[in-house]
Amino acid sequence: MYNKFYGFSENPFNPTPDPRFLFLSxxxxxxxxxxxxxxxxxxxxxxxxxxxxxxxxxxxxxxxxxxxxxxxxxxxxxxxxxxxxxxxxxxxxxxxxxxxxxxxxxxxxxxxxxxxxxxxxxxxxxxxxxxxxxxxxxxxxxxxxxxxxxxxxxxxxxxxxxxxxxxxxxxxxxxxxxxxxxxxxxxxKPLNQKESGEYIDHRLKVVGSSSSKVFTPQAIDRISKFSNGIPRVINILCDRAFLTGYTTSSRKIDEEIVKDTIKELSHLKSHRTVSQLGVRPLYAILVIVILAVIGFGTLYFFNWDSNLKLSLKRSEKTILLEEILIKKEKSIGKEAKKATERVVSAKKGWTLSLLALQYYNNVNPTFIDLILEFNPQITDLNRIFVNQQIKIPSITEELFLIQAPNQSYKIYLGTFSDEQFGHSFRKTFVLKGKTLEVVPRKVSPQDTWLRVLAGEFKTREEGLRAIQALRQKGLLPAFVGSPK
Known part of the structure; x- marks a missing residue:
């Protein structure tokens, strides 16, 4: 989106691993x-x-x-x-x-x-x-x-x-x-601060630019400190900063743009890890268990922003409510059934993960859930049969729009294997005033994932605009790959 504006031959901070951008610290x-x-x-x-x-x-x-x-x-x-x-x-x-x-x-x-x-x-x-x-x-x-x-x-x-x-x-x-x-x-080990700056400059040179052309030194310094030398965090932060710079017509990313970006991505803050602190693994596990207990206790009492409700507690009453939601939201929506699809015949050794990789260039729970949605005959994500006919839906923005019975709309954000998805959605301006619904998704006899919806949106156009904005921010897992 911003590549032409900054003179890049391609996206310099694409999160997908690419050996062309390899930086050898x-x-x-x-x-x-x-x-x-x-x-x-x-x-x-x-x-x-x-x-x-x-x-x-x-x-x-x-x-x-x-x-x-x-x-x-x-x-x-x-x-x-x-x-x-x-x-x-x-x-x-x-x-x-x-x-x-x-x-x-x-x-x-x-x-x-x-x-x-x-x-x-x-x-x-x-x-x-x-x-x-x-x-x-x-x-x-x-x-x-x-x-x-x-x-x-x-x-x-x-x-x-x-x-x-x-x-x-x-x-x-x-x-x-x-x-x-x-x-x-x-x-x-993560990069040190000097290497973090060199990493940014290296990736920009691959696409025909340099850090001195598009960043101020203060901006580079703040990115390096915030990331704690984690390349993935650097990539996400730089990508979001360029998106902000593009929308504000800023030819150079300064410290103020980076500070604003960091506020939005504060959940990515990387702290010193167990390995960096030199803690022995067995003691580390004990510390992690204790922190997890404290964390879950804190989560129970933590009051989420009233404008964005996300229920994470699992009580008997909640489970009963979830069973009702499963029936209510069993289909991703009428639009999903109208989506373009191709049919493939499964061969020996194929899995849904291999199909997702083949047709979407990526594997994550959202892609697999979409395939399951279009193939209700598959009740176990780990088991498909030779010559079984499997529908592969095309990924479009309309696929994620759901019309509710009251003629309003919800959007399908994605499917996740755990409850760590909430941080990025909670701080997103696009979803301010909206409610997140978490619907359990049984994907095998042993595994239950979480399907996440957001709403309500008064019109179809409003819902689509929200999907487009979330897609541009890289928050929708269905658009992380490049569908073939």
Whole structure:
């Protein structure tokens, strides 16, 4: 939107990981070097941890781009799965046909693949992002692929990338048998203040500009301090500042614009992490549990802004109300049923996550919920069948507009796997005076997500304007990808 105004060839602060924008601070260089050497030198299991938004996934993409053809890679990012499903993902990414889905057959196929690679002296790298979400049993079985007593098994190189909780999990008693197998363990630190300024300048140079052209030094300094060196926070803050600058016709982002932007994004404030403070993981878990108890107690008494009501407490009466809401809001709306859609026939090994990635270039609960909404025959997001006909809706702004029985309108903001969505919506001017409705969404026998609606809007046009404004601010998860 603002690229032409500032002379950018493209958006310099797109939150989607892109190795073209890779900035190698000392910490990022050391981490990438560890990842490369761990795989190329066949060291076994490499572990990379770091806080949310520090650039771990971008490093993975840079790694994949750098590896030679003699290293066959399987990249897994959907980690809340069973070991059998993980093995299916791995084999599919290695371009191995998966005719049957029982675990024994899958293991035979994997071992046969390793024997073929051993003849060619090739390496097989299994790269797993968000590894902290893997269950202990899944980790144990994964590590056994490398630990098997056979020459072919030594070809397997495992790279685990995740948040600091990963370290605590690996240090647990349940995985003590594999502790000596972890050849490299590296923690990716946030950028320091000098590196934060260099990071901003680097991304701007990629799109044909520089920080001196579009930022004042004071603005850069304030962004660096607020972000605490977290690249994702820097990206979001800079993007929002440019949007503000564009709407006010400001050719240069100054400190006042950044201060106003920070007020709107105060929930993104990054504090020093457990890892940065040097707290041992087991003590860290204890601290987190205590803080969580205090936090939930505080949340119970916290009075949300009267103009934006969000009910988070789950009592028996609330659950009963939610069951009524589920029936009332079962359909996203009449407009949804009119949306353009395509029909695909499911193939062996397909999942809803893979479909979302294929057709929306991204995976999040909102995309999966939309697919489920158009396919009521699917009652478990983890289970679809071969040759099953699945409707894939096109993402349009009209899809998120819902007409209420009283002829007013609500907008569908998105679907979330937990209750951390409220901060950004609560501070948004577009939703001032509106009420948020939280509707439970059963997506599998074990999992319930939260569908969030906002209203009421008197006219269709008012609702669409709100959707467009929220989309421009990057608050609607359905528009984070680029639908094909």
């Amino acid at each position: 000392i910490g990022h260089y050391e981490t990438l070097s560890s990842m490369i050497s761990g795989i190329k030198e066949r060291k076994g299991i490499t572990v990379i941890s770091g806080d949310v938004g520090t650039g771990k996934t971008t490093l993975i993409y840079a790694l994949l781009k750098d590896l030679s053809e003699r290293i066959k890679t399987a990249f897994v990012f959907n980690t809340k799965i069973s070991f059998q499903d993980l093995l299916i993902y791995i084999l599919m990414d290695l371009e191995v046909s998966v005719p049957k889905e029982n675990l024994t057959t899958l293991l035979v196929l994997f071992r046969q693949y390793l024997k073929e690679r051993m003849i060619r002296d090739e390496t097989v790298a299994i790269i797993i992002d968000e590894a902290q979400n893997l269950e202990f049993e899944v980790m144990e079985n994964l590590f056994r692929l490398y630990s098997e007593d056979s020459p072919a098994a030594k070809l397997v190189q495992i790279l685990l990338v995740g948040q600091p909780e990963l370290e605590a999990k690996l240090d647990s008693q349940k995985l003590q048998a594999f502790k000596n197998r972890f050849a490299i363990r590296n923690y990716l």
